[in-house]
Amino acid sequence: MAVITYRQALHDTLREEMLVDEDVFLIGEEIGVFEGSYKITAGLLDEFGEKRVRDTPIAEEGFVGAAVGAAMLGLRPVAELMTINFSLIALDQIVNHAAKIYGMFGGQCSVPMVMRTPGGGGQQLGATHSQNIELYYAFVPGLKVVAPSTPADARSLLLASIRDNDPVLFLENLSLYNTKGEVPEQAEQVEIGKAAVTRPGSDVTIIGYSRMATVAQQVAEKLADEEGISAEVVDLRSLRPLDRDTLVQSVRKTGCAVIAEDDWLTYGIGAEVAASLSDGAFDYLDVPVRRVAAAEVPLPYAKPLERAALPSADSLTTAVRETLDAVGRRR
Amino acid sequence: MAETATRSKSASSSGSSKTRRAGTRSGGNRSQRRASEVFPGESPQTLCDYYRQMALIRRFEERAAQGYTQAKIGGYCHLNLGEEATVVGLMSTLRSDDYLFTNYREHGYAIAKGIEPGRVMAELYGRSTGTSKGWGGSMHMFDVESGLLGGYGIVGGQVPLATGAALAIDYRSGDQVVMCQMGDGTTNIGSFHESLNIAALWNLPVVFVVVNNHLGMGTTVDKSSAESELYKRAVAYRMHGERVDGNDVVAVREASSRLVERARETGQPAMLETVSHRLKGHSVVDPGKYRSQESVEAAREADPVAAFRAQLISAEVLDEDGAVEIERQAEASADAAVAFADDSPHPNPETLFDYTYATPVANDSRRLPADPVF
Ligand SMILES: Cc1ncc(C[n+]2csc(CCOP(=O)(O)OP(=O)(O)O)c2C)c(N)n1
Ligand SMILES: [Mg+2]
Numbered sequence: 001m002a003v004i005t006y007r008q009a010l011h012d013t014l015r016e017e018m019l020v021d022e023d024v025f026l027i028g029e030e031i032g033v034f035e036g037s038y039k040i041t042a043g044l045l046d047e048f049g050e051k052r053v054r055d056t057p058i059a060e061e062g063f064v065g066a067a068v069g070a071a072m073l074g075l076r077p078v079a080e081l082m083t084i085n086f087s088l089i090a091l092d093q094i095v096n097h098a099a100k101i102y103g104m105f106g107g108q109c110s111v112p113m114v115m116r117t118p119g120g121g122g123q124q125l126g127a128t129h130s131q132n133i134e135l136y137y138a139f140v141p142g143l144k145v146v147a148p149s150t151p152a153d154a155r156s157l158l159l160a161s162i163r164d165n166d167p168v169l170f171l172e173n174l175s176l177y178n179t180k181g182e183v184p185e186q187a188e189q190v191e192i193g194k195a196a197v198t199r200p201g202s203d204v205t206i207i208g209y210s211r212m213a214t215v216a217q218q219v220a221e222k223l224a225d226e227e228g229i230s231a232e233v234v235d236l237r238s239l240r241p242l243d244r245d246t247l248v249q250s251v252r253k254t255g256c257a258v259i260a261e262d263d264w265l266t267y268g269i270g271a272e273v274a275a276s277l278s279d280g281a282f283d284y285l286d287v288p289v290r291r292v293a294a295a296e297v298p299l300p301y302a303k304p305l306e307r308a309a310l311p312s313a314d315s316l317t318t319a320v321r322e323t324l325d326a327v328g329r330r331r
Numbered sequence: 332m333a334e335t336a337t338r339s340k341s342a343s344s345s346g347s348s349k350t351r352r353a354g355t356r357s358g359g360n361r362s363q364r365r366a367s368e369v370f371p372g373e374s375p376q377t378l379c380d381y382y383r384q385m386a387l388i389r390r391f392e393e394r395a396a397q398g399y400t401q402a403k404i405g406g407y408c409h410l411n412l413g414e415e416a417t418v419v420g421l422m423s424t425l426r427s428d429d430y431l432f433t434n435y436r437e438h439g440y441a442i443a444k445g446i447e448p449g450r451v452m453a454e455l456y457g458r459s460t461g462t463s464k465g466w467g468g469s470m471h472m473f474d475v476e477s478g479l480l481g482g483y484g485i486v487g488g489q490v491p492l493a494t495g496a497a498l499a500i501d502y503r504s505g506d507q508v509v510m511c512q513m514g515d516g517t518t519n520i521g522s523f524h525e526s527l528n529i530a531a532l533w534n535l536p537v538v539f540v541v542v543n544n545h546l547g548m549g550t551t552v553d554k555s556s557a558e559s560e561l562y563k564r565a566v567a568y569r570m571h572g573e574r575v576d577g578n579d580v581v582a583v584r585e586a587s588s589r590l591v592e593r594a595r596e597t598g599q600p601a602m603l604e605t606v607s608h609r610l611k612g613h614s615v616v617d618p619g620k621y622r623s624q625e626s627v628e629a630a631r632e633a634d635p636v637a638a639f640r641a642q643l644i645s646a647e648v649l650d651e652d653g654a655v656e657i658e659r660q661a662e663a664s665a666d667a668a669v670a671f672a673d674d675s676p677h678p679n680p681e682t683l684f685d686y687t688y689a690t691p692v693a694n695d696s697r698r699l700p701a702d703p704v705f
Contacts, residue, residue, distance in 0.1 A: 025502070051502065057532065062525025065491020066498050072480060073430075073499035092522070096485045097492060103686040105473035105481060106464030110689030141687050141696075165689035193693030241694035248705065279704035 001184055007177040009151035010040045010116070013158045014078065018048055021076060024162060027054045027067050028080030037082045038118065038177055064090035064115065068098045068167070071113040076162060081117035084171070085131050098167040099142030110165040114158070118172040120211060120262060121310055127298035130306075132263035134210075137169045138239035138272075144192050145239040147171040149213035151181040153237060156190035164192060171239070173211045173262075195243035197250060201232035203329050204320055205250040207273055208260035209236035212292075212311060216260050219316045229330065231320065239269060247273060248280035255286040256327055258319050260311060265293035287326040292319045369646040370581060378648050381423065381580045382639055383657050385415040388439040389636050390658075390665035391448055395438060395455055395469075398669065399615040404455045407484070408469045411439035413610030416635035417542055418443050420583025421605075424591045425510060430478045430500075432493040433512040435470030436542075437482035440512065445477040448664055449671030458675035465678040466686065486547075487520035489513065490539070494526040497535035501598060508594045509537040510587075516547020518561050530600040531568040538590045539602045542577065544609040549621040562604035570600055577605030578635040608633050 004012070017024045030037055032045035032055040045053040056063040060081060067077035081087045087094065094115065102110050121130030138145045144166055148154040154172070161168040190196075198213070199220050208216040213235035220231035232250050236242070251257045257277055259270040270291040277289050295309040324330045370378060392410040399408045411418055414436075422443035425431060433440050441451045446462055454461030455469050462472045462479075470484035480496060483489040493511030500507050517523055518541055530537050541561050545552055552559045565572025571593075575586040583605055590601040608630035612619040619627075643649040649657070684697045698704065 054533075057525070057528060059525035059529060061522050062491050062494070062529050065488075065522060065526070066495035066529060069432075069492035069495020069497075070499040070502070071495070072492065073496050075499045075502060077495075092485060092488060093491055097483070097488055101481070102689050104463065104467050104471050106461075106466040107686040107689070108463070108473055108475050109480070112689075144688070144692060164692075166692075191693050193695065238694075241692055241696065243694045244704065245694070276704060 001182050003180050003182050004151055005177065006151045006154050006172075006179050006181070007038065007040055009155040009183050010158060010172070011042065013155045014041065015044060015047070017159065017162050018044070018052060023074065024076045024078065025052045025054065026078050026080065027056060027063055029056055029058055029063075029082055031055060031080050036080065038174070040116070041080065060086050060089035061093055065093040065097065067113050068093055068101070068111055071111045071167070072101065072109050074112075076112050078114045078116060078162060081115055083129060083174075084117045084119040084133055085129055087115070087117055088133075091136070094137065094143070094167070094169070095140055099140045102166065103142055111167045112165045114161045114168050114170050116170045116172060118174050118177070120173040120175055121294070121299050122306065123174055124301055124303060124306060126301045130299040132261075132294065134169070134171050134239055135263055135267070135269055138269060140240070142167070143240060144168045145171065146192055146237060147210040147239055148237060149176065149208075149210050149235055151179070152183045152188070153190055153196075153235075155183050156188055157192065157237065160190060160192050168192070171210055175211050176214070179214065190237070193238045193241040193243060195237055195246040196235050197232060197246065198235045199231070199233040201230040202254060203230045204324055205232045205234060205247075205254045205257045206260060206316070206320060207234045207236065207247060207257060209239060209269065210262065212260040212262050212316075215311070215313050215316060219313050219320065222313075223317065223320060227330065229320070229324065236269075236273075242272065242276065244276045244280060247276060251277050251281040252284040255284055256323050257285070258290045258292060258316065258323050260316050261291070261293045262311060263294060264296045265291055266296060268293055287323055290319050290323050292316050366646045366648045369642065370648070373581060375648045378581075378643060379653070379657065381419050382643055382649070382654070383661065384419045384443055385580065385636050385639060386658050386661035387448065387664055388415045388418060388442060390661045391442060391452070391668060392438060394665045394669050395452070396611075396615050398452070398455060398672075403673070404469065405457065406468045406470070407435065408455070408615040409436040409613065410611060410615065411436060413608045413630055413634065414542060414544060414577065415439060416580040416639060417577040417583050417605045417607050420580040421510065421512070421540060421587050423584050424588040425478070426507070428478060429507050429591070430480050430493075430496050430509045431512070432480050432489040432496070432509065433482045434486070434489060434514055434517065435482050435484045436514070437472055437512075438469070441472045441474070441479055441482070444474075444479050446472070446474050446479065448668035450474075452668035452672040453675045456672040456675065457677065458672055459678040460671070460675040487513070487517050487522040490517070490522045490526040493537055493539075494530045494535060497530060497537035497600070498533065501533070501535055506595055507536070508591050510540060510591070511537055512540045512542060514547055515541060515543040515545070515552050515561055516550065516555055517541070518564060519555055527565070527568045527570060527600070527602070531570045534598045535600055536594040536598045537600045538587070538594055539600065540587070541602065541604045543604050543606045545626065546609055546613070548613045548617075562602055565602040570602055572602040572604070574604040574606060577607030578633050578638060580635070580639060607635065610634065
């Protein structure tokens, strides 16, 4: 069991899969000579050469589409989109092509590809470079969307994604790359489509994914230490398919839920989670489901504004406390 | 120069590349010439086979239009009427293991690439025997065996995909070639530029064919393309580009074969612009009111099926009876395709969730609209 960063986990997994499967290759902007905008692919060009680590022009639609075409012929491209914001340029190839080819042609041709891309704000990158728009992809049948929050999940879900025969959007987060965690030598197979209860508890369920799943974990630990609150944490891990059963089971037990998401509240991932809780745990809820999400503005650059707009451990803590107050579960 | 020499190609370097009109139908005034003069080096069988395929596509498309008006066919339905010479010329140059990506105007390509007309018609009819089992419809034909890797309804959608398929061939050092068909209007969309640049940069074996039928829906090439001699766009990518008379099946075959084999041998991509006319509306329901009288007449006059027929007869490759016999067979095949489609079963609604994912996944929703979530 080694403790490594989320970045290292991604890097090592890509490398291992490239070693075992000739059909796996990397494609994207600045992934080779520049070693990746966030250095996930560092050293891989030297090791595997230009055929397996393919630097592309600034042409998201062109190279994502080329990856789809190559996948149609059985290769397993792992495309890196510098950030999820730029995936919008490739939206047509992702939504109208990658997601449709298997079904639209009656199951004759699958598209085994991965699109790795980081989302996330908080780095003062301004409105166009700080978005959490994974919802756009999680909305689309035919795509699979995973959003691991820990190095261990990053490793196992990346393995699962590369070996999967469908197009997978693999969501990373700028603020997770340097986080550390234990990664077992022998990667545990994490199934796509399964959430995880990452901390058991009985007072309240906190549901998050990607960065906010780690924030939820921290908040739960702090509330336990300081206030004796027993919060259960559920990490969605997959946004499509959504593991409603795990969510509902947890909330049937705790009777209240707080959803933590980095995206915008209206129509966001949390809205779907809340609707699912209404579908599956309505009679068990002691208090309305609470959502902690980003303020609905184009994210400003100035630090105080940016900080005010994004969900944080503090805002989540407040929401959890208020939820528990409403049911009289805090001392 | 004889009128029949319209098969001449204009290379990318040629400045004035006006397409010459395809072979005249008024061959009667001229003395008849032998096949060897008119079609040097062509075997009569090959020429007759081209005519057979062109006549079949013509009849097939006419049946498709009928099926559409009878509401047997739904959705959009775009026909290859007026593009038969282009379709047959292009397809005659691909091996069965070469790959083809097209736009939504692809019925003829599907047939000429080797798919049974009945399966093509069945797809139009939305039947489970169709090329895409009824999941695709007119715009989305697909067949692994014959190498048709999709008709695509999104303008420009097929261009990055074709480039990627060529990348996969190159990756595996294969000797197949990808052909990527598109319309004139498609050269103005971003994916066209991104893909041609990538294909040239990486030396990928793909031939981009721009079927210039003068119109993208109701918009003329002059109104949509700042450089209306479309093949010249290849220059921006240091790619070879050329233009050919799309009404001349042998000329299209010659140009396409040269570029396909060049791609096969050297891995170099190329762009081929074929120039022809759309005989009817953009789709079956489009009356084409926006079209000038001249445009409609030019299209009718250039009708490649009629022109080729006249040429074959004038060159004594075929006589009138032979031509009529080919047409009769074409009609019979088209009718058989309709009958096959009509007799084929509709897809079973139970199969609705069969093709969402190739790898089964936990918690995949199989909910019908009225089903509760829990
Ligand atoms: C991205 C996109 N925009 C618009 C359309 C609607 N549309 C369908 S066909 C067409 C014209 C395309 O013209 P061209 O490329 O010349 O092909 P042709 O129909 O002449 O074969 C348009 C605008 C579309 N299908 N996709
Ligand atoms: Mg056109």
